[in-house]
Amino acid sequence: MGRFQSKEDYERWRATQRGAEAPPSPSDAGSAQAEQVYDGPAPGSSEFVDRSLRHAGLATDREKNLAMLVHLIALSGVIVPFGHILGPVIVWMIGKGDSDFVNEHGKASINFQLSFTIFFVISVVLILLIGPIAIAMIAGLVLYAVVMIIVNGVKAHNGEDGEYSFTVKFLS
DSSP states (O other), X not given: OTTOSSHHHHHHHHHHHHTSOOOOOTTTOXXXXXXXXXXSSOTTSHHHHHHHHHHHTOOOHHHHHHHHXXXXXXXXXXXXXXXXXXXXXXXXXXXXXXXXXXXXXXXXXXXXXXXXXXXXXXXXXXXXXXXHHHHHHHHHHHHHXXXXXXXXXXXXXXXXXXXXXXXXXXXX
């Protein structure tokens, strides 16, 4: 089989063996079209998939992971003071130039974290005025924040748009 370079070469050889007239070779034909060569990434490779997703206007795996990180890194505020704001800002600044998907999720996360901080400060001030009711408000606010951060992180990882309710839009 090594002596034929293409199927057309084989067909020409086969036609001459039968005594029939050989079909014209592509180089003989005056109106032969140039052979198209694909020089992109190998089909099935991660580069090919990312290129296809970007062409279709969908988020790549890197974009989904960065968007998820923008939301989930806000949980670092439990350990690092103001980490719930600084973490999302840093990740957003890294990914916003490359992806609209990361940009939108970053803005949503930062808006929520700023709103959460303002609501928390208001609740702490209310402790002085109404006492135990404000403590219950703080507990509810923190529980709501943790649940919404996780839910929107999962939505971002699935490539969906995530929106926080009860949020003041500082960044639009």
